[in-house]
Amino acid sequence: MTRTGRGGKMGWRALRSELQARLASGHWGAGGRLPSETELAAEFGVSRATMNRALGALAEDGLIDRRRRAGSRVLPAPRRAARFAIPVVRDEIAATGAAYGYALIAREAGPAPDWLRARMGLGAGAQVLHILCLHSAGSVPFQLEERWISLEALPEAAGEAFRDRGPTEWLIATVPYSEVEMSFLAEGADRAWAGLLGMEAGEPVFTAERTTWWQGRAITHVRLRYRRGYRMTTRY
Amino acid sequence: MTRTGRGGKMGWRALRSELQARLASGHWGAGGRLPSETELAAEFGVSRATMNRALGALAEDGLIDRRRRAGSRVLPAPRRAARFAIPVVRDEIAATGAAYGYALIAREAGPAPDWLRARMGLGAGAQVLHILCLHSAGSVPFQLEERWISLEALPEAAGEAFRDRGPTEWLIATVPYSEVEMSFLAEGADRAWAGLLGMEAGEPVFTAERTTWWQGRAITHVRLRYRRGYRMTTRY
DNA sequence: CAGTGGTCTAGACCACCGG
DNA sequence: CGGTGGTCTAGACCACTGT
Structure with missing residues (x-):
């Protein structure tokens, strides 16, 4: 299992990166379904709250779609959004x-x-x-x-x-x-x-x-x- | 105290709205400092984790600046960013x-x-x-x-x-x-x-x-x- | 109706950094 | 150095919705 730092548990940011890499590699296929929060949390050895935070971030980034009961699915075409800073x-x-x-x-x-x-x-x-x-x-x-x-x-x-x-x-x-x-x-x-x-x-x-x-x-x-x-x- | 729903506790989204309204009203002044997470959590009757989530959202929106030890400050000119969806x-x-x-x-x-x-x-x-x-x-x-x-x-x-x-x-x-x-x-x-x-x-x-x-x-x-x-x- | 995500809580530890 | 935010945990309850 990949870990950040010298043997410590992964933070939610590291988790997000890890999951994103797994998405990019096609691990779950396009349109495929991810394991439940509970299962992923167990696999990575973190609490469900932390896994929830990481998955929530992926959903905000438009990479996965999460729905109650239905689970988390890989979005076939990531919903891309560009953020433009509007400076003074x-x-x-x-x-x-x-x-x-x-x-x-x-x-x-x-x-x-x-x-x-x-x-x-x-x-x-x-x-x-x-x-x-x-x-x-x-x-x-x-x-x-x-x-x-x-x-x-x-x-x-x-x-x-x-x-x-x-x-x-x-x-x-x-x-x-x-x-x-x-x-x-x-x-x-x-x-x-x-x-x-x-x-x-x-x-x-x-x-x-x-x-x-x-x-x-x-x-x-x-x-x-x-x-x-x-x-x-x-x-x- | 403003509450959402029929007497229930506020969720972090409701909290964010509440705090945003307070920012908009100039309650803490431009460049002013907000109370600490602990104090705000107590005032609104929520746990610190929930208040942290709400304040974190305000920081992501570019309305406040948060730093350890220094506390949360109102940004004088909100760092605005526009999100544009890039559809296929x-x-x-x-x-x-x-x-x-x-x-x-x-x-x-x-x-x-x-x-x-x-x-x-x-x-x-x-x-x-x-x-x-x-x-x-x-x-x-x-x-x-x-x-x-x-x-x-x-x-x-x-x-x-x-x-x-x-x-x-x-x-x-x-x-x-x-x-x-x-x-x-x-x-x-x-x-x-x-x-x-x-x-x-x-x-x-x-x-x-x-x-x-x-x-x-x-x-x-x-x-x-x-x-x-x-x-x-x-x-x- | 049962399984999933969404959220809250209380407590804890830590990193950072201003005074 | 001590106060602040950042994060994690274990547990809990709830809302939603597919089957």
Whole structure:
């Protein structure tokens, strides 16, 4: 029996690795059934709680499917999920070694356009604060942020100038925990803002859209357009 | 004290929600320190193991930072991570209700180009199988797949025609568990393949790139180019 | 309805690291 | 050094669901 350390019992992380290797080797076949928790626990000489933890981790990783009474089965095609860290742009730029720059370009209150009312579930005539600003790495444009904040849900935004600090950072401090829907897409740079990113109109742009709810109400919607050549990368 | 159910003790999921709500309300302040596991367990009337599980979940979600001796601290800016499910394209199309269509466009073995050898860590003169194929939703192009498979690492690929089944599905069946690096980006449609997706050259395309390793060796690299208007969306 | 996973408990030991 | 989190154990009860 494989063990970690010098003869000690296996921890649940080691167990997970061991079981994962066994899955990869096809030990139980695709779609096959694993022994019960109790049996596996006995085989590896650990308590059922520990084995449960290890198997639970494998299920979270999408490698097996666990159901009461039915047992644990090997998923034929592992349900893959990629985790992308969504860093604050200030940190993302700092990580490249460049100096973070922020510039407010526009800021005005007004009625929400129809598409935004639909997306955020706002009533007719709802007022929003519309902000456009640029985050730079040194003197190079890095990300163009276009944001709408519901003044109904967050009236204190009206008192913020957003001159020295981006709305994202202000929101993080004001509404720390929230529900989020996020999309990634490719779009053509619009004549209206292509120049701000140092791009030609029509050039492909990597864009992230995010709508944020707090206590069931939509607070803000943002479009983040990234500099030419930007990639969002992860390993798993 | 808030409880779930009719007077029963709280489970660790309920505990997590409760603590998350308390975090959201600013109960411990940003950067503040939470009581110890033992204290919290006593306050909620659960065992320390259960409280540990709940706090561990909050740490995994990036809401708090836990360190021995130092205790649990509220993270000032929650380290957010979005999880994107990466479905098999056949399922993704089936989910829209359309019929899945597959067509092999090209398939040829040859030496790996330099950029690919660099990306996959292949030696000089390494042979790869280069495959181009199209996945359609009904009669509409959905995703163009361009893939390279290392014939050194996976010689059995040479015997596969990929005429009825895409290489992704064959790979899943052949190399079920692997390490992956994935990127999302925006690029302009190339003259060489824009037509296959029903697009004009230069039109913005949402592209996913993925390199897959198995037992420390790069197996395959793929570029997935999506139809116009594609979005990758998640909630968290 | 019986076998499986899901969870809780009380106690224990240990690793880590801040003061 | 001592308090904190990390983990394991043995036992227990329960929820779910396939047969």
